[in-house]
Amino acid sequence: MSSALRGTWIVLVAGVVLAAGCSRDPADAGAGDADAGAGQAAGPAGSVTISGDDSAAGELTWQVPAVDLQDADPGELRRRADAALAAGRLYEDADAAIPIYLALSTLPEHARFAAGGLRRALRQVVREGDAAIAAAADEPGELARARLLAAVARTVEATDPAVIRFLERVDLAERVHALADAGDRALAEGQLGDHGDGALAAYRRVLELQPGQPRGPQGIAAVESALIRRAEQSAAAGDFDIADAWLAQAEQVRPDAGLDTVADARARIERMRATRIARLRDLGIAALPKFGGIDVARRHLAQLLRIARPGDPAAAELRERITLAVHYGMYAPGQVFTDAMSGGGRGPQMAVVPHGAFTMGAPANEPGSSDHEKPAHAVRFERGFGLSIREVSVGEFRRFVAATGHRTRAERRGFSMVYDERSNNFVRRSGVAWHSDYLGRPADDGLPVVHVSARDAQAYVEWLSAQTGKRYRLPSEAEFEYALRAGTSGPWPWGDGPPPPRVANTTGALDRSPAGRSWANAFEGYGDGFWGPAPVGSMEPNAWGLHDLAGNVSEWVADCWHDGYRRAPTDGSAWVNPGCRDHVIRGGSWASSPAQTRAAWRAPANVDTTNARLGFRVARDL
Numbered sequence: 321m322s323s324a325l326r327g328t329w330i331v332l333v334a335g336v337v338l339a340a341g342c343s344r345d346p347a348d349a350g351a352g353d354a355d356a357g358a359g360q361a362a363g364p365a366g367s368v369t370i371s372g373d374d375s376a377a378g379e380l381t382w383q384v385p386a387v388d389l390q391d392a393d394p395g396e397l398r399r400r401a402d403a404a405l406a407a408g409r410l411y412e413d414a415d416a417a418i419p420i421y422l423a424l425s426t427l428p429e430h431a432r433f434a435a436g437g438l439r440r441a442l443r444q445v446v447r448e449g450d451a452a453i454a455a456a457a458d459e460p461g462e463l464a465r466a467r468l469l470a471a472v473a474r475t476v477e478a479t480d481p482a483v484i485r486f487l488e489r490v491d492l493a494e495r496v497h498a499l500a501d502a503g504d505r506a507l508a509e510g511q512l513g514d515h516g517d518g519a520l521a522a523y524r525r526v527l528e529l530q531p532g533q534p535r536g537p538q539g540i541a542a543v544e545s546a547l548i549r550r551a552e553q554s555a556a557a558g559d560f561d562i563a564d565a566w567l568a569q570a571e572q573v574r575p576d577a578g579l580d581t582v583a584d585a586r587a588r589i590e591r592m593r594a595t596r597i598a599r600l601r602d603l604g605i606a607a608l609p610k611f612g613g614i615d616v617a618r619r620h621l622a623q624l625l626r627i628a629r630p631g632d633p634a635a636a637e638l639r640e641r642i643t644l645a646v647h648y649g650m651y652a653p654g655q656v657f658t659d660a661m662s663g664g665g666r667g668p669q670m671a672v673v674p675h676g677a678f679t680m681g682a683p684a685n686e687p688g689s690s691d692h693e694k695p696a697h698a699v700r701f702e703r704g705f706g707l708s709i710r711e712v713s714v715g716e717f718r719r720f721v722a723a724t725g726h727r728t729r730a731e732r733r734g735f736s737m738v739y740d741e742r743s744n745n746f747v748r749r750s751g752v753a754w755h756s757d758y759l760g761r762p763a764d765d766g767l768p769v770v771h772v773s774a775r776d777a778q779a780y781v782e783w784l785s786a787q788t789g790k791r792y793r794l795p796s797e798a799e800f801e802y803a804l805r806a807g808t809s810g811p812w813p814w815g816d817g818p819p820p821p822r823v824a825n826t827t828g829a830l831d832r833s834p835a836g837r838s839w840a841n842a843f844e845g846y847g848d849g850f851w852g853p854a855p856v857g858s859m860e861p862n863a864w865g866l867h868d869l870a871g872n873v874s875e876w877v878a879d880c881w882h883d884g885y886r887r888a889p890t891d892g893s894a895w896v897n898p899g900c901r902d903h904v905i906r907g908g909s910w911a912s913s914p915a916q917t918r919a920a921w922r923a924p925a926n927v928d929t930t931n932a933r934l935g936f937r938v939a940r941d942l
Contacts, residue, residue, distance in 0.1 A: 382471035385414040387423035394430050397423065401437055410441055410448075411472045417441050418476060438476055445473045446486045453493045457534045463497055466490050492529060499526050500535040512543050519543050520573065544573040548585040555589045558596060560627045563589050593627055600624040601634040608645045617642050647675040648704040649942035654865060656709065659788035659940075663723055667788050668716060670706040670940055671865045677701070678802050679809065681885050681920050686811055688915035692922060697885055699798045701892040706940035707795060707803050710856035710867050711875065712780065715765030717754055717772070720780050723787075728754050729773040730930045736760075736771040737931035739852065739911070741835050746931060758852040758910075758932035766855040768868070768935040774876045774903045774927040777936040784938065794878040795939035796894035797922065800906045804869040804919050806862040811918050813862060813870050818843040824871030825854045825910050826917050841913045852932075853910050870917055873935040874909040881924035902926055909933040 387397070401420035409416045418441050425434035449469035456463035470490040473483045503522030506513070513520025523539035530536070551566035567589070570582045604620035607613040621638050628635045644652055651657065653674035658666040681696035682689035720726065730736040730753040738760040740747040749760045754772050757763040763770075772780075777794055784792040795803070804813050814823050827839040830847025837851075848859070848871075857867045869875075880900035882888065889895055902924045908917030911933050915921065925934070 382411065382468060382475055384422060384475060385412075385416070385419045387414045387419050389423055389427070394424065394427060398430065398433060401434075405437060405441055405444070408444070410445055418445075418472065422476075442473060442476050442480065442483065445469050445476070446482055449473065449486055449490065453489060456493060456497065460497075463493060466493060496526050496530045496533050497535070499523075499529070500533070500539060503535075503539045507539065507542055507546065510546075512546050540573060541578070544570050544578050544581065547573065548582065551585060551589060552592070555592045558623070558627060560589070560593050597624055597628055597632060597634045601638045604638045605641055608641060609650055614642060614645055617645070647702070648672055651704070651706075651942055653704055656865065657706070659790050661784075661787040662789075663787055665719075667784055667792075668708040668712065668938060669710065670938075671709045672942065673701075673705050673707050673799070673803050673864055673866075675701045675704045676802075678805060678807075680798055680801055680888075682811075682918070686918070686920065688811075688918060689920060692883055693885075693920040695885055696920075697888065697890065699802065699890050699892050701799075701802065704942055705795075705799060706942055707799065707866060708937045708939075709861065709865055711768035711873060711935050711937045712777075713765060713856050714755065714763045714767050714769045717769040717780065718765065720783050721754070724779075724783055726776070726779050726783075728771070728776045728930075729928050730754065730771045739932050741833055741837065744833075744837055746933075760932075764855070768853050768856050768873045770853065770873055770932050770935050771930045772876075772935065773930050774925075776930075777876045780936075781938050791941040792938050793940070794876055794894075794936060796892060797877045797879040797904050797906060798889070798892040798894075799939055800869070800875065800877050801919060802892065803864060803866055804862075804907060806864045806866070808919070811920075813919050818846040819870070822848065822858075822860050824848065824908065824917065825850050825859055825868065826871040826908050826912055827910070827914070843914050850910060853935075869907050870919070871908050871912070872910055873907075874905045874912065874923075874933055875907050876925075876934065876936040877904050877906050879904045900927075905934060 389397075397420050400415065401417050401424065404410070404415060404420065405417035411418045413419070417437065421434045421437040421441060424430040425438070427434075446469075449466050452462040452466035452469060456466060467490060470487050473480075473486055477483055499522045503519040503526070506519035506522060511518035513522075519539060520543045523536050523543065526533055526536035526539070547566050547570035551563040551570065554560070554563040554566060567582055567586055570585070571579065574581075600620045600623055604617035604624070607616035607620065610616070617638065621635065621642060624632075624635050624638060644650075647653075648655075651672045653672050655672045656669055657672070658669055660666055677698060677700040679696050680699045682693040683696055684694065686693075721728075735748050735750045736752040736756070737746045738749045738752055738756070739745075739758050740749075741759075752760045752771055754769050754776070755763055756771055757767060758770065774794075781792040781794060806813060808815065810816055812819065814820055818828070819826070825848045826846075827842040828846035828848055829839065829842045829844050831842070831849075831851055832838055833851045848854070850858070853872055854868075856872070859868055859871065861867050862869065878894035878896065880895060880897045881902035881904055882895060903926075905923050905925045906921070908921065916923075
C-alpha cells in the first residue's frame with residue numbers, strides 16, 4: 321500500500337462507473353459532486369431528473385484517522401489492530417483496525433502483517449457494505465453507511481477486484497435510490513407518469529437497474545394506488561367518464577399483478593355510480609308531484625344519463641315516470657284508483673285512460689250516421705285522464721244526496737219519464753226521481769242512477785271534487801268517444817255486426833220483457849239477459865277496463881250541443897258555450913236501436929231532461 325493514499329479524501333460519486341485502478345484527487349472529487357447534483361437518469365419508460373444534495377458529500381469521503389507511531393509499541397499496535405478487527409471496529413478512529421494496519425504498513429518489518437490484516441478488514445468492509453446496501457431499502461441511513469464503507473474500501477485498495485465490484489454495487493445502489501427518491505418526489509407532487517414520465521418512469525427504471533430492489537415495485541404500486549384515488553375522487557365528484565379513464569391507466573401500471581386491485585376499485589366505483597344513479601332517480605321521482613317538478617326531474621335525468629351505462633334500468637324508470645307525469649300525473653295508463661273522501665270512504669273507481677289520438681265522428685259513408693256526427697276529425701289528447709270504470713250508481717248518488725240535501729230536477733218538478741210495458745213506450749210518471757228504477761219502482765243501489773238531469777250530474781261532480789280535493793267533472797264528448805272506441809275505428813266499438821256475448825246491455829232480438837215483449841229494431845241473434853238497465857259493471861269491460869260505455873244507459877257529457885263538428889276542439893276538451901240549454905248525450909242504452917249504439921252516435925237533450933235511459937259517469941283530471 322503506497323503512502324500517498326494515507327490521508328487522501330476519496331469521493332464516491334453516484335451515477336459514475338468507477339474504473340479499476342483509478343485514484344482521484346480532491347479537484348476530481350469536487351467535479352464529481354457537481355455531476356451528482358444535477359444528473360439525468362434515462363430509461364425506456366421516460367426520463368426523471370435527479371436533484372443532488374451537497375450534504376451527502378461528507379458521507380462520500382473518509383479521512384484516515386492518524387495513528388501516532390512515535391513512542392508506540394508495534395507489537396501492542398498489532399494486538400490492538402487484531403482486537404479491533406475481531407470486535408468489528410474497522411475504521412471509526414485511531415483505535416480502529418484499518419487505521420492501525422495502515423500505520424503498521426509503513427514499517428517494513430510489520431508490512432506483511434499489516435497487509436494480511438488489511439485484506440481481512442477489507443473483506444469485512446465489503447460484507448458490511450453489502451449488508452448496508454441490502455438494508456437501505458427499509459433504512460435510508462444504511463445507504464450513507466454503504467457510501468462511507470465504499471470510501472474506506474477504496475482508500476484501502478482501489479485496485480482490488482472485490483473492491484471494484486463493491487464500488488460498482490454501491491454506485492448502482494446510489495443510482496437506484498436516487499431514481500427512487502426522484503420517483504417519490506414526483507409521486508408527492510402528483511406527477512404520476514400517466515404521460516410516460518414522472519414517478520412511474522423512475523420506478524420502472526429502478527426495476528431495470530436492480531430487479532430485486534423493493535422500492536421499484538412499491539413505488540409502482542403507489543402510482544397505481546394514486547391513479548385509483550384519482551378515479552375515486554372523480555367518481556365522488558360525479559365524473560365517471562374521467563374515473564373510467566383513470567382506471568384504464570391504472571390497469572396499464574401493473575398488467576400482470578395489479579388487475580385484481582383495479583378490478584376491486586372498479587367495483588367500488590361502480591357501486592358509487594349505482595348509488596349516485598339511485599339517488600338521482602329518487603330525487604327525480606320525489607320532485608314529480610311538486611310544482612315545477614317535471615323540469616326538476618328532467619334535470620336529474622340529464623345528470624343520471626351522463627353517468628349511467630347504456631340501458632341502465634334506473635334511467636329507463638325515471639324517464640318513464642317523467643313521461644307518465646307529463647301525460648298522467650302520478651298515475652300509469654290503465655291504472656285503477658280511488659280517492660279518499662273527507663267525509664269518509666272513497667270515491668268511484670277510476671281508470672287512467674291513455675293519452676293519444678283518434679278520429680272522432682262518423683265517416684261520410686257510415687250506414688245509420690247523420691250530419692251531426694260529421695265531419696270526422698282528428699283529436700289528440702296530450703295528457704291522459706281518469707274516467708270512472710262504471711256509471712254512477714244509485715248507492716253512490718244516494719250518498720251525495722244524504723251529504724248535501726240536494727234535490728234533483730225530477731224531485732222538484734215531481735215526475736220523470738219511465739218505461740211503460742203496457743204501451744211499450746216511455747211515459748211521464750209522478751213521484752219518480754233518482755231513487756227510482758226504469759219502471760218507476762224503488763231502485764237497487766247497484767243499478768245506474770237514472771232520472772237525473774245534466775245539472776244534477778254537475779252538482780254531483782262538484783261535491784265529489786270538494787270531498788276529494790281533486791278536479792272531478794263530466795267527461796267531454798271527445799273523451800267519451802275516445803274511451804268508448806278504446807283504439808277501435810269501426811261503426812261499433814266491438815267491430816261490425818252484433819256485439820259478442822255480454823259486451824253491452826243493448827237491444828237484442830233475443831231479449832224479452834217480463835211480459836214477453838221483444839224489440840222491433842234490434843241486433844239479430846243477440847241477447848244480454850236484461851230488459852232495462854243492468855247493475856253497473858255487469859257487462860264485460862272494454863280494452864281499457866271501462867264498462868257499459870256502449871250500453872246500459874246513455875250518459876250526459878260536458879259539451880253543449882252543436883249540430884256538427886266544424887270548428888270543434890281538436891285537443892279533447894269540452895265544447896262549451898256559457899249558458900247553453902242543450903247538452904250532448906252519448907252512448908247507447910238498454911233501449912237504444914243498433915244505429916244509436918254506434919260509437920259516433922250523439923244526440924241533444926235539454927239540461928233539465930230526465931228519463932229512465934239517461935245517467936252519467938265522471939271524469940277526473942290527473
